[in-house]
Amino acid sequence: MHNGGMNLCELCASYMLGECSAEEREAFARHLLTCPSCRQELRDLRRIWLALPMRMEETEAPADLKAEVLEAIFSQDGDFALDRPQDEPTGRSDNRATGVYAVPPERRKRPVWSYGLIAVLVPLLIASAVWNFALLKERNALRAGIPAQPARIVSFMPLKAVNQEFVSAKGMACILQQGNHKRLVVYLYGLTATEGSEAYQVWLLRGGQRSNAGTFRVGDNGFGVLIADMPDVTFDNIGITLEPDANGTEPRGSKVMGT
């Protein structure tokens, strides 16, 4: 269509409407670089285009549409609800796992450690299912007839060994929310068994502050799980130490794992 004699300025509207041929599009795009009046016209056309819908009368969307739309979207993402709670500090994007499971693999490069995480996650889900079942029974016994809300993971943090001695240890921490109730779940494996009064202790770290989130012991199988009500503190990281006993309010032993 386009030939040397054609006035490229006339293509402006067709260009915006996407109704040019490929050659016209390319020619006009080049032309834009040197024609300020076409740039201005294109800008104006775009504004008109963006303003056009404002003329419509607003109709209220049907109330039942929300559940339908959101359920369809989230069910495509599988069962992992990886929302971070609103008050959780930002700036942890380097080690956050949020999104890893929520996005199809081809969309985002999967970090190497995430394969390990999947291995961790499966037993964790079994553990949490068992726990949920127990919780459900307990609740139902307490409040017969009132169904408990499903638990979901609202924050998820992989834990890595920070100590040579525990190099094979792996695990994760997550915050599970059920209704308004939040619990911290820490799940680890490959740990050294505790001896005597020894205990592993979980610390919530923020700045230089540490707060105790609980202790657990580990048997010969190397598995360790801590489930605790979520303390009313904000934190950036989680650290785990091996302590001489379960009574400390400050870390005394060495750090074993961290986020």
Place this chain on the structure above:
Amino acid sequence: MKHLSDAELMHRVLEKQRHALEELYDRYVNLVYSFALKSTRNQQAAREVVQLVFTRLWTTESGYDPLKGQFASWLLTITRNLAVDYARKERRRSTEISIEPEQWEQISDPRDNDPFETMSLERMKDRIRYAYRYLSESQAELIEQLYWHGYTLSEIARMNNEPIGTVKSRLHQSLKILRKHLLVEREG
């Protein structure tokens, strides 16, 4: 979530935070639904378009750049693409979408302190309604077919049984009138 800006919410949506998507839904579903209903003229189709739009928000990787204009405009560009595409499929015609979001980005070149870029939606509504009064019936009809129902210029020419040059020139006239009365603040 209520206190967050649209841009902050969209950023969280990119991080797959569900509450952020829910909040955007609450803020904009009426706008999206109204658009879809006007474009498709069918309630079930409008529901499906709303589904497509919010699914697109959830899966988009490019996100929204606040420097390029208002969130509502960006959202409506996406809505129009999907609604028009839907309408075209229904008509079993070309599935080509007229303005891709990438193209929208390309053609957007906002400058600082441009009153149009920061104009409130209410103000924009008043302005476009005012400008529309200057269009003749055939000009308004052309915009209706082109913008809302996604017909191409050549399709419109065929339907009206007139040369495409005539349709193009009517479009130019219409856009000129709208520009004159819509963008009067900048020019006047």
